[in-house]
Amino acid sequence: MAEENSIFVGTKPFMNYVTGVVMQFTTKNASEVMVKARGKFISRAVDIAEVSTKRFLEGVVVVKHININSEKFQNTEGKEVRVSTIEIALQKVNK
Amino acid sequence: MAEENSIFVGTKPFMNYVTGVVMQFTTKNASEVMVKARGKFISRAVDIAEVSTKRFLEGVVVVKHININSEKFQNTEGKEVRVSTIEIALQKVNK
Numbered sequence: 001m002a003e004e005n006s007i008f009v010g011t012k013p014f015m016n017y018v019t020g021v022v023m024q025f026t027t028k029n030a031s032e033v034m035v036k037a038r039g040k041f042i043s044r045a046v047d048i049a050e051v052s053t054k055r056f057l058e059g060v061v062v063v064k065h066i067n068i069n070s071e072k073f074q075n076t077e078g079k080e081v082r083v084s085t086i087e088i089a090l091q092k093v094n095k
Numbered sequence: 096m097a098e099e100n101s102i103f104v105g106t107k108p109f110m111n112y113v114t115g116v117v118m119q120f121t122t123k124n125a126s127e128v129m130v131k132a133r134g135k136f137i138s139r140a141v142d143i144a145e146v147s148t149k150r151f152l153e154g155v156v157v158v159k160h161i162n163i164n165s166e167k168f169q170n171t172e173g174k175e176v177r178v179s180t181i182e183i184a185l186q187k188v189n190k
Contacts, residue, residue: 043137046179050165054177066161068183070145082149084141088163 005030009037009045017044021052025061025092032064035088038071042086049088064091100125104132104140112139116147120156120187127159130183133166137181144183159186 007020017035024030035052037045053061067087075081102115112130119125130147132140148156162182170176 040138042141043135043179046137046163046181050163050177050179054165063163066163068141068145068158068161070149082145084138084145086141 005032006034006036007048009035009041009048014044014048017048018051018056021048021090022056025057025090031092033061033090035090036086038085039083042084045086045088049090053090059093061090061092064089100127101129101131102143104130104136104143109139109143112143113146113151116143116185117151120152120185126187128156128185130185131181133180134178137179140181140183144185148185154188156185156187159184 005024007017007024009017021033021035024033035045035049049063053063066089069085069087070082071085072080072082100119102112102119104112116128116130119128130140130144144158148158161184164180164182165177166180167175167177
């Protein structure tokens with residue numbers, strides 16, 4: 001899947017991300033879109049996937065699979081910290 | 096899977112949940128444990144699954160599958176609101 005079909009969830013208004021997902025599937029005719037997030041934004045990514053598939057693209061797009069993982073990095077004090085990540089793959093239903 | 100193998104993530108200290116998961120697999124010898132959460136606690140559920148499987152039960156327990164869903168209910172003003180849910184199934188690896 002091309003990297004441009006990924007949506008990284010952060011601090012923008014909620015509906016920006018939902019619109020982004022819907023447009024990838026409609027205007028850009030994508031067959032698959034990946035919703036990605038880290039840390040506290042994971043809950044938001046799930047909300048975006050749910051609202052996109054249940055309200056705006058019901059019967060058209062479903063959750064294909066979900067992966068969770070961890071990233072390790074050093075914080076400003078040189079201490080190693082771990083952050084969780086999520087990838088939610090949304091897929092157009094074949095009709 | 097028995098309902099007693101489910102852990103509902105809320106406001107308790109983080110390590111309570113991780114300890115709960117680890118004990119289900121060790122002391123209680125469960126083959127599968129479900130970590131469940133709603134709304135903003137979803138990020139926390141992912142953290143708990145990651146820390147449990149990557150730090151405490153590495154090579155012993157893995158993420159089997161993840162489901163997300165939505166629950167609808169009426170708030171105190173009688174308005175219908177939607178909340179996202181997650182279920183993370185953790186499974187003991189067969190050796």
